Amino acid sequence: MQDITIHVIDRNGKKHSIAAPTDMAMNVMEIIRSYELAPEGTIGICGGMAMCASCQCYVNSKHMLNVMEDDEEAMLSEAFNVKENSRLSCQIPISEILHELEIELAPES
Numbered sequence: 001m002q003d004i005t006i007h008v009i010d011r012n013g014k015k016h017s018i019a020a021p022t023d024m025a026m027n028v029m030e031i032i033r034s035y036e037l038a039p040e041g042t043i044g045i046c047g048g049m050a051m052c053a054s055c056q057c058y059v060n061s062k063h064m065l066n067v068m069e070d071d072e073e074a075m076l077s078e079a080f081n082v083k084e085n086s087r088l089s090c091q092i093p094i095s096e097i098l099h100e101l102e103i104e105l106a107p108e109s
Contacts, residue, residue, distance in 0.1 A: 004096060009060075009104035010037045020094045028103065029055040029090035042108055048090035053079035055089040056106035063101050065092055080109035 003019040006028065010016065020031045029044045032055070046052035050071040056079055059065065065087065068076075072091045076082050089103065 004094070004099040004101075006031060006094075006098065007061075007100070007102040008032060008035075008037055009102070011105050011107060020098070022094055022096050024094075026094045027090050028057070028092040028094065028098075028101075029088070031094065032089060032105070038105060043105070044090060046090075050075050050088055050091055053088060054108075056081070056086055057089045057103040058083055058106060059085045059087055059101070059103055061100065061102040063098055065098075079106075081106045 002023060003021050006018055006020050008016045008018060016035065016037055018031065018035050020026065027048060029048055032038060033044055043055050045054040053075050069091065072088050075088060076086055086106065
């Protein structure tokens with residue numbers, strides 16, 4: 001499988017079903033930026049280093065994601081609007097197991 005489908009609910013509540021390549025070593029935040037689903041400069045401010053939480057999202061589907069690393073956990077402990085299903089989208093690598101993943105972008109803080 002080359003591309004998977006990811007469903008993203010933007011900060012205005014609109015749902016987008018987008019194609020994400022599995023062969024380019026991208027993460028979910030990079031896909032969101034490439035489709036311009038958040039205004040420029042409001043997501044991935046740190047460049048995907050788990051240092052800003054601007055790419056926080058809520059994972060609405062039951063997919064088994066990669067284990068949360070210490071950096072991500074520490075950043076989420078300081079972020080606003082954190083929920084049980086919060087993750088940093090920059091820390092979710094695109095892979096075939098994410099086909100039909102549904103996330104919602106956390107509000108800007």
